[in-house]
Amino acid sequence: MKKLQLVLLLCFSPFAAGDGLPDLGDVSQAVLTPLQERQIGQQSMLEIRASKQFLADPEINDYLNQLGYRLVENSAEPGLGFEFFALNDYSINAFAMPGGFVGVNAGLLLTAQSESELASVLAHEISHVTQHHLARMIEGQQGDSLISMATIAIAILAARTNPQVSEAAIVSTQARSIQKQLNFTRTYEEEADRIGLQLLQKSGFNTHAMPEFLERLQNSTRLLEGNAPNYMRTHPITSDRIAEIDNRVQKQPYRLVPDSLNFQLVRTKLIAAQKTAPEAITYFSEALGAQNFGNPIAQRYGLVSALLRNNEIERAAQELAILRKQAQGSQVARNNPMIETLAGQVKRAGKNDVATLAFYRTAVQNFPQHRALIYDYADLLLQNNQPEITVKLLAEQITRHPSDTTLYDLQARAYAMQGKTLEQHQAQAYSYAWQGNLYAAMEQLELAKQAGGSFYQLSSIESDLRELRELLDARGKP
Numbered sequence: 220m221k222k223l224q225l226v227l228l229l230c231f232s233p234f235a236a237g238d239g240l241p242d243l244g245d246v247s248q249a250v251l252t253p254l255q256e257r258q259i260g261q262q263s264m265l266e267i268r269a270s271k272q273f274l275a276d277p278e279i280n281d282y283l284n285q286l287g288y289r290l291v292e293n294s295a296e297p298g299l300g301f302e303f304f305a306l307n308d309y310s311i312n313a314f315a316m317p318g319g320f321v322g323v324n325a326g327l328l329l330t331a332q333s334e335s336e337l338a339s340v341l342a343h344e345i346s347h348v349t350q351h352h353l354a355r356m357i358e359g360q361q362g363d364s365l366i367s368m369a370t371i372a373i374a375i376l377a378a379r380t381n382p383q384v385s386e387a388a389i390v391s392t393q394a395r396s397i398q399k400q401l402n403f404t405r406t407y408e409e410e411a412d413r414i415g416l417q418l419l420q421k422s423g424f425n426t427h428a429m430p431e432f433l434e435r436l437q438n439s440t441r442l443l444e445g446n447a448p449n450y451m452r453t454h455p456i457t458s459d460r461i462a463e464i465d466n467r468v469q470k471q472p473y474r475l476v477p478d479s480l481n482f483q484l485v486r487t488k489l490i491a492a493q494k495t496a497p498e499a500i501t502y503f504s505e506a507l508g509a510q511n512f513g514n515p516i517a518q519r520y521g522l523v524s525a526l527l528r529n530n531e532i533e534r535a536a537q538e539l540a541i542l543r544k545q546a547q548g549s550q551v552a553r554n555n556p557m558i559e560t561l562a563g564q565v566k567r568a569g570k571n572d573v574a575t576l577a578f579y580r581t582a583v584q585n586f587p588q589h590r591a592l593i594y595d596y597a598d599l600l601l602q603n604n605q606p607e608i609t610v611k612l613l614a615e616q617i618t619r620h621p622s623d624t625t626l627y628d629l630q631a632r633a634y635a636m637q638g639k640t641l642e643q644h645q646a647q648a649y650s651y652a653w654q655g656n657l658y659a660a661m662e663q664l665e666l667a668k669q670a671g672g673s674f675y676q677l678s679s680i681e682s683d684l685r686e687l688r689e690l691l692d693a694r695g696k697p
């Protein structure tokens with residue numbers, strides 16, 4: 220059980236040295252190393268995951284990662300471990316944190332009118348990371364103006380995630396003056412545009428989408444009168460900037476790149492999330508009735524989930540049958556894991572567990588990487604008192620997604636069912652640790668210890684506890 224050690228190595232506080240401030244050594248060498256960048260990012264990520272801002276929908280996050288990695292593969296640093304995630308925030312914003320963590324607001328996902336537009340934003344953010352703009356910014360802070368990395372990290376986090384609260388959050392004048400300098404400079408913006416555009420082209424997207432999206436943002440700002448989208452505060456958009464991109468793009472052909480079905484389905488989910496179930500039923504029924512706007516498969520997907528939410532199981536099953544038939548007849552929609560996941564949920568609601576278990580056995584074979592499907596299957600297996608299969612299913616997933624707290628929660632339930640108390644509390648501890656709740660994690664490890672186990676198990680728990688204590692000590696310093 221070495222999972223937690225990996226966790227703590229990666230997210231060990233960058234503020235850990237000596238008096239609570241990082242040991243920057245000689246001022247002239249004050250450059251962030253890639254490992255420090257990763258640590259600041261990990262630390263910020265723990266805080267975001269613990270907050271309500273984090274959109275804990277594995278289908279949306281998996282989609283963002285698939286799209287993001289299509290671009291990362293063509294970047295200067297294809298080996299860098301990126302993590303893309305969505306935020307439950309309907310304002311328009313996207314931001315990159317040091318170490319390759321890229322956040323995208325629900326509002327931005329809905330504002331993008333094509334997958335290429337969304338990809339253009341990701342490409343820009345990826346380029347901020349691969350060009351190490353954060354490290355270079357800090358490097359630029361010479362002599363007197365060089366302040367502690369802790370202050371800088373906090374300022375960055377506050378400014379990137381929510382520019383509106385940043386001023387309240389950053390109290391000292393010193394930090395405030397730094398925050399101004401932290402807004403990406405024009406040079407960095409232009410560089411991220413230029414490199415991002417290359418990424419977009421190499422990855423087969425429509426490059427014209429980049430200026431188009433920025434123009435849309437600029438226009439929406441005019442309407443909002445001073446209420447600029449957050450994105451524009453952290454990545455200032457000027458007419459010069461758009462003209463510059465436009466100029467590059469003019470030499471490139473206008474590529475018609477069809478949107479993936481998952482792009483449409485993710486947007487459908489976000490639209491539905493803003494409505495009550497009856498509102499969503501009306502909305503998607505009307506959209507389907509209009510027949511000349513939007514993607515009918517995505518609209519029916521929205522209708523089926525809304526009916527399910529409204530507990531209209533029979534109608535949901537009827538519409539699902541139509542949806543699956545339509546999907547089979549379409550090249551892009553055939554064998555779509557999001558549609559299969561929804562189908563499983565409708566079947567579960569029908570309460571024929573034997574048939575539903577058989578459905579999931581096939582579905583997880585077809586889509587072994589689709590976490591939403593795995594969660595549902597594991598939950599159903601546990602309801603049907605089958606912890607052994609569940610433990611096996613989850614072990615494989617945890618290797619692939621070691622920071623997924625839902626997987627640990629399910630694992631803890633399975634162990635509890637088997638009467639393996641030590642393993643149960645240890646799994647629960649990992650879940651809490653990844654949520655950033657270190658005290659609760661330690662409590663669970665103490666319970667695991669009390670339950671007793673083999674010498675090997677107990678010493679693994681001792682070493683987990685030791686590392687949590689060190690992490691807490693580091694965090695406790697001012």
Ligand SMILES: [Zn+2]
Nearest residue numbers: 403408411454
């Ligand atoms: Zn930018």
